[in-house]
Every structure is written in C-alpha cells, then in structure tokens.
Amino acid sequence: MYDTIIIGAGSSGLMCAARLVCDGMDNVLLLDSNPKAGKKLAITGNGRCNLTNLSLDKDLYFSDDKDRLYKVLSYFGVDETINFFEKELGLKTVSKDELVYPVTLKSSSVIDVLRFYISKIDIEYELKVDKVSQDAEGYTVFAGEKSFEGRNVVFATGGMSYxxxxxxxxxxxxxxxxxxxxxxxxxxxxxxxLKTSDRDLKSLSGFRFNSRVSLISDNETKATEVGELLFTDYGISGICVMQLSRHLTNGRNKVVIDLLVDDEAICDSLRRFSHRSVPDALIGILPSELTKTVLKRLGTSELKDPSVIRRFIRMLHEFTVNISGTNGFDNSQVTRGGLNLNALDDELQSREHKGLYVCGEVLNVDGPCGGYNLQWAWSSAVVVADSIKRSIG
Ligand SMILES: Cc1cc2nc3c(=O)[nH]c(=O)nc-3n(C[C@H](O)[C@H](O)[C@H](O)COP(=O)(O)OP(=O)(O)OC[C@H]3O[C@@H](n4cnc5c(N)ncnc54)[C@H](O)[C@@H]3O)c2cc1C
Known part of the structure; x- marks a missing residue:
C-alpha cells in the first residue's frame, strides 16, 4: 500500500511529488496517461515556461472562494516557489518584466529538475485512471487492468484546456x-x-495595434484590458484579448477597441496631404487597410467635412468587433470553472472523504497570463503535500 497516489504528472502532480520527497516521504506512486511527465508544462510560455510572477496580484485570480485561494497562495507564494526551485531543485531562474523563467529559457529544464528530484518514487506512465474507490483502508485507483492502493489520493488531473x-x-x-x-x-x-463573423475585418489579418480593449456583453462592459491586439483570419488575438475571453457570456458579445490613435496627428495629416486619397494621406499613421475599413463602415471615401472627420476619429477609438465565440478548449490556456474550492477544507482535502486531495487547474481557480496559473499549480500542490505529511506524521 502506498502512502500517497498522485493522479497526473503535470505541473501540480510533479510539484506535489517533489514536496513529499523533500519531506522524506517517498512511498508515493505517480500516474499519468502520457508516455512522459509534464506534457503541458513543456509548452508553457512558448516553450520557455513562465513559472511565476514577481508582482503577482492575488486579486487578479477568479474562484468561488477567494479567502481559501488567498490562504493557499500565502502559504506557498512567489518567494517560496522561487526559493524551492532554486535551493531545493537546483533550477536557476531569471525575470524579465516581472515574469519569472528558468535561466535556460527552456521549460524542459523545469520538467527535468522535478523529474530527477522525484526519481526515488514509483512512476507509471501510459496508464489512464478510470476509477477511484474508497474503503476503510484508503483508496483504490483503477487504470485498465491494473489497480493500486493508497492511504491518500491526490487528483492533479488538470482542467480541460489543450x-x-x-x-x-x-x-x-x-x-x-x-x-x-x-x-x-x-x-x-x-x-x-476570440472569433468574429464580421467579414470586413479579413483585410486587417496580420496587423497589430496597441489598444485598450473592452468586452461588452448585452450592453454591459464586462472587462477592459490594455495591450497589443492582433487581427487574424478568424478574429482577434493577443494577451489583452485572451484575458477578456473568460468574461464572455451566452448573450450578445462584442469587443470595442480603442486603437489609441493620435487625433491631432490625423487632423494634421489630412490637412497637409489633402491632395491625396484619404488612405494615402494617413499612410504614415494608419495602415491603409484600417483606414479603408473605417471609411467603408462610415459609408464615405472623403474626409473633408469636420463632422465626418470627428466620426472617423471616434470610430478609431470605438472600433467594434462582433464576437461569435472562442477558439475553444483546444486552444485555451486555462479552464474557467471546475471543482469549487469551498467543496474542500483549507488543506484542499475533501471534508467527507479523508485522504482525498485535489490540486491544480481541476479546481475552480483561474488567473490571467503571466505565471499566475502555474503559481496556482505550485501553491496548491505544496498545500496538499504538506497536509499529507502532517497527517502521516
Ligand atoms: C499553451 C499553454 C501555455 C501556457 N503557458 C503558461 C505560462 O507560461 N505560465 C503559466 O502560469 N501558465 C501557463 N499555462 C497554464 C498552465 O500550464 C496550467 O494551468 C498548469 O499546467 C495546470 O497544471 P495541472 O497540474 O493542474 O494540470 P496539467 O499540467 O495539465 O497536468 C495534468 C496531468 O494529469 C494527467 N491526467 C489527467 N487525467 C488523467 C487520468 N485519468 N489518468 C492519468 N493521468 C491523467 C494528464 O495527462 C496531465 O499530464 C499554459 C497553458 C497552455 C495550454
């Protein structure tokens, strides 16, 4: 019988195992359906793994139970995480604009230090757990023909993204x-x-703009983000857009983009180059594809009348994209929703089923881009491991 069986050798499962090993508890079995550990971890941060954030703001997370979320993040926060990776696992880190990466800028280094550190424990790959049952002794974990017994079981199975x-x-x-x-x-x-069915945006595909972007759902502004927006063949992308995506509702969604143009510069160019066509007059300020799209939406090709010029400029500050949906779980970096934190105690253990723990993205916690979701995986995994250690003594 194992002391602990961890289902999932992803970010949180690996960290949970490492923390148990660190505390001298190596009667642990780690199971994963993949042929190797950390398949998602490998693709994080474009293969560089943005493992946490030096100015992590706990208020930017979403969950059903913020108090419990804060307790978990305070127990094992950013400093403790960097310290554990550096001092215990031997991973040197660097930061760029507050985002923390391994010094190698390779996510494989993060996976490898965790993997080597837990080499004493039993690991079974290519086994998909299909059932877990409980009896007086603990838990039985079934995976195809095989079954394993453990006093504690940790669900580190991740969410539904990718x-x-x-x-x-x-x-x-x-x-x-x-x-x-x-x-x-x-x-x-x-x-x-985010996807759009607005056909007039196709010509903007590939253009990037620094923007202030708001998601409006059924006439209510749900969230606003600032950053680089990219027009694509299916709609819009960029970190600012991705961060709006969790606020989409089943109602009518649109994104209003302030393209942060310089109004004075536009008026000046229109005056100086009044002999040219409008797109050519503004070529030094706006891509002609954008000028043409806005002129088309206004139903004009001329910008002579001051009121039309004002409407043109206003449209650049309130450029509307109707949203038809998202690129789905296949392309999403994190899952919104999951098992509620208030279904568990402060140690992320079931109140009714002692010895059953849950950590990582399978829980109802999600954060913005920038190391927030991995920080949740590390913090929740350590809270679980330390609770198991205390229960075993
Ligand atoms: C493209 C991309 C880039 C990202 N970049 C970043 C980033 O730079 N920074 C950041 O903070 N976050 C990033 N994230 C989010 C982050 O990777 C996840 O939030 C985090 O990995 C979740 O950890 P987890 O342990 O909960 O789940 P996972 O890492 O997904 O691990 C779950 C594991 O459980 C296994 N499993 C599931 N069910 C079973 C079963 N029944 N039997 C056996 N095994 C099972 C799976 O095979 C998987 O290996 C990114 C996500 C994606 C998709």
Missing amino acids: PKTGSDGNGYRLLSRFFKKEEFTAVTPSLVQ
Whole structure:
C-alpha cells in the first residue's frame, strides 16, 4: 500500500511529488496517461515556461472562494516557489518584466529538475485512471487492468484546456464519484482567442495595434484590458484579448477597441496631404487597410467635412468587433470553472472523504497570463503535500 497516489504528472502532480520527497516521504506512486511527465508544462510560455510572477496580484485570480485561494497562495507564494526551485531543485531562474523563467529559457529544464528530484518514487506512465474507490483502508485507483492502493489520493488531473496534453476533463468525471453536482462550477475555455463573423475585418489579418480593449456583453462592459491586439483570419488575438475571453457570456458579445490613435496627428495629416486619397494621406499613421475599413463602415471615401472627420476619429477609438465565440478548449490556456474550492477544507482535502486531495487547474481557480496559473499549480500542490505529511506524521 502506498502512502500517497498522485493522479497526473503535470505541473501540480510533479510539484506535489517533489514536496513529499523533500519531506522524506517517498512511498508515493505517480500516474499519468502520457508516455512522459509534464506534457503541458513543456509548452508553457512558448516553450520557455513562465513559472511565476514577481508582482503577482492575488486579486487578479477568479474562484468561488477567494479567502481559501488567498490562504493557499500565502502559504506557498512567489518567494517560496522561487526559493524551492532554486535551493531545493537546483533550477536557476531569471525575470524579465516581472515574469519569472528558468535561466535556460527552456521549460524542459523545469520538467527535468522535478523529474530527477522525484526519481526515488514509483512512476507509471501510459496508464489512464478510470476509477477511484474508497474503503476503510484508503483508496483504490483503477487504470485498465491494473489497480493500486493508497492511504491518500491526490487528483492533479488538470482542467480541460489543450486536451491533447492529457488534461481532457476526465478529472471532473473521476471526482464526481466523491462530490455533488452543485460542488462543481461549469467549465468554459479561458485565455483563448476570440472569433468574429464580421467579414470586413479579413483585410486587417496580420496587423497589430496597441489598444485598450473592452468586452461588452448585452450592453454591459464586462472587462477592459490594455495591450497589443492582433487581427487574424478568424478574429482577434493577443494577451489583452485572451484575458477578456473568460468574461464572455451566452448573450450578445462584442469587443470595442480603442486603437489609441493620435487625433491631432490625423487632423494634421489630412490637412497637409489633402491632395491625396484619404488612405494615402494617413499612410504614415494608419495602415491603409484600417483606414479603408473605417471609411467603408462610415459609408464615405472623403474626409473633408469636420463632422465626418470627428466620426472617423471616434470610430478609431470605438472600433467594434462582433464576437461569435472562442477558439475553444483546444486552444485555451486555462479552464474557467471546475471543482469549487469551498467543496474542500483549507488543506484542499475533501471534508467527507479523508485522504482525498485535489490540486491544480481541476479546481475552480483561474488567473490571467503571466505565471499566475502555474503559481496556482505550485501553491496548491505544496498545500496538499504538506497536509499529507502532517497527517502521516
Ligand atoms: C499553451 C499553454 C501555455 C501556457 N503557458 C503558461 C505560462 O507560461 N505560465 C503559466 O502560469 N501558465 C501557463 N499555462 C497554464 C498552465 O500550464 C496550467 O494551468 C498548469 O499546467 C495546470 O497544471 P495541472 O497540474 O493542474 O494540470 P496539467 O499540467 O495539465 O497536468 C495534468 C496531468 O494529469 C494527467 N491526467 C489527467 N487525467 C488523467 C487520468 N485519468 N489518468 C492519468 N493521468 C491523467 C494528464 O495527462 C496531465 O499530464 C499554459 C497553458 C497552455 C495550454
């Protein structure tokens, strides 16, 4: 019988195992359906792994239970995380604009230091857990023909984003044996690109703009972000857009983009180059594709009348893109929703099923881009590992 069985060798499962090993507890089994550990971790931060954020703002996370979320992040926060990676695992880190990366700028280094550190424990790959049951002794974990027994079980199965990495949402099904339906928040893709059916935007595909972007749903402004926006063949992308995606509703969604143009410069160019066509007069300020799109939306090709010029400029500050949906779980960086934090105690253990723990993205916690979601994976994993250590003594 194992002391602990961890389901999922992703970010949180690996960290949970490492923390247990650090505390001298190596009677641990780690299971994953993939042929190797950290498949999603490998693609984080464009392969560089932005593992945390030096100015992490806890208020930017979303969850059903912010108090519990804060407790977890305070127990093992940014400093403790960097310290553990540097001092215990031997991973040197660097920061750029507050974002923390391994010094090698390779996510494989993060996976490797974790993997080597836990080499004493049993690891079984290519085994997909299909059922977990509980008896007086603890838990039995079933994976195909095989079964394993453990006093504690940790669900580190991830959310539903990028299902080809193994976190395909089956963790929710496994957990549904132990938790009521009401203890889950419906899942939707978050940190994902937005699609549009506005046909006049195709010509803007490939153009980037520094913008202030707001998501309006049923006439209510849900969120505003500032950053670089990219027009694509399906719609809009960029970190600012991805951060709006969690606020999409089932109603009518649109994004209003302030393209942050310089009004004076536009008026000046129109005056100085009045002998040219409008797109050519503004060529030094705006891509002609954008000028043409806005003129078309205004139903004019001339900018002579001051009131039309004002409308043209206003449209550049309130450029509207109707949103038809997202690029889905296949392309989303994180899952919104999951098992509610208030279904667990402060140590992320089930109140009814002692020895059953949950960590990582399968829980109802999601954060913005910039190391927030990995920080949650590390923090929640350590809270679980330390609780197991205390329970075993
Ligand atoms: C493209 C991309 C880039 C990202 N970049 C960043 C970034 O730079 N910084 C950041 O903070 N966050 C980033 N994230 C988010 C971050 O990677 C996740 O939030 C984090 O990895 C979640 O950790 P986890 O342990 O909960 O789940 P995962 O890392 O997804 O691990 C879950 C593991 O459980 C296994 N599993 C699931 N079910 C079973 C089962 N039944 N049996 C056996 N094994 C099972 C899966 O195979 C998987 O290996 C990114 C995400 C994506 C998709």
